Amino acid sequence: MAIKREFKRNYALYLMLLPAIILVLTYSYGPMAGLVIAFEKFTPARGIFGSKWVGWQNFNYVIGLPETIHILWNTVFIALMKIIAGLIFPIFISILLNEIRTKWFKNSIQTIIYMPYFLSWIIVGGILYDMLGRDGIVNATLSYFNLPNVFFFGNDTLFPYLLVTTDLWKTFGYSTIIYLAAIVGINPTLYEAAIVDGASRWRQIFHVTLPGMAPIIVLLATLSIGSVLNAGFEQVLVLTNNNSNTLVLNSGEIIDTFVYRLGIANAQYGLATAVGLFKSFVSFILVSLSYFLAYKAINYRIF
Structure with missing residues (x-):
């Protein structure tokens, strides 16, 4: 059989892969057995097999909570803002960096904007x-100029945009x-042809750089779904x-x-x-839809 011959030919590689497979099965798929808790009135003392089975009761209760729809909206709203900002801003910065001709300065900027990605x-x-708190640098500066302080972490309207901005600052470098x-x-001859045709730097960006980046932009945008x-x-x-935290909970x-x-604070595990x-x-x-669209759009596939 073809599978048997393949295994004999590459058995060393499969043996090297075995520890990773065991780890994935143990820590990623093994805990999935605990999903049965969603259909139980789980009590830690009784365990999974001893807790009372309630079927869809937990789902019905959660759906009936008045804050459920609002929490779902918050999640989608914040996530979509992060996705949009995480697509547009890095494209803009990468084009600007590409226009820098001084190599040491370009590398320095790349390092600076990439460093926050490694911070927890x-x-x-x-x-x-320290920067945005009530006694932080920003509010101290505002007070110095006799301007009203801003309660960044307690402003219910401002907080979602604070989440998007700080996430963008941390991740856009990657x-x-x-x-x-x-x-x-991108093929350098395309730029040479554009220069011969008299294209300015802006026209080169719009007619060469952006179209050349289009496949990866479409891929990342699609996968972000x-x-x-x-x-x-x-x-x-x-x-x-x-x-x-209660001020921005809404x-x-x-x-x-x-x-x-x-689950943790209120011990309602089910x-x-x-x-x-x-x-x-x-x-x-x-995720399945995003990979399907990526395959249809630019023929991207995992396997």
Whole structure:
């Protein structure tokens, strides 16, 4: 058989892959057995097999909560803003960086904007509190000029945009590298032809650079569909983990923090698992749709 011959020929490679497969099965697929908690009134003392089976009751209860629709809206709204900003801004910055001719200056800028990507949200949260807190640098500067202070972490209207802005600051450097790689892959003869035709730098950008970046832009935009329900659990948890978190709960609560609040803070494990399972199911559909669209648009495939 072909499969048997393939295994004999590459058995060493399959053996090297075996530890990774075991880890994935143990830590990614093994815990999925706990999804049964979503259909139980789970009690830790009784365990999964001893807890009372309630069927769809947890789902019906969560759907009936008045804040559920609002939390879903918050999640989609914040995630979509992050996706849009995370597509437009890195494209703009990568084009500007590509126009820099001084190599050391270009490399320095790339390093500076890429560094925040390696910082955890705990560290970033501390930096933001020092800068934007009530006694932070920004409010101290405003006070110096006799201007009113801004309560960034307690302003219900401002908080979603604070999430988007800080997430963009932290992550856009990584996306910029991807777009710069796409620009490097553009055939230099296209620029030479544009120069011969008398095209200015702006026309070269609009008629050569952007069309050359189009495939990777379409790919990343399409694949981002699967992240519509991922509004950033760590970020939201860190930036609301203070005495002002109730002030921004109306606009800052997302599905992941809702699950955390139900399951960890309130010990309602069945309800939390039901919400998490619902989110995972919808995310699976969106991820599948994004890969299907990516395949149809630019013939991108995983396998």
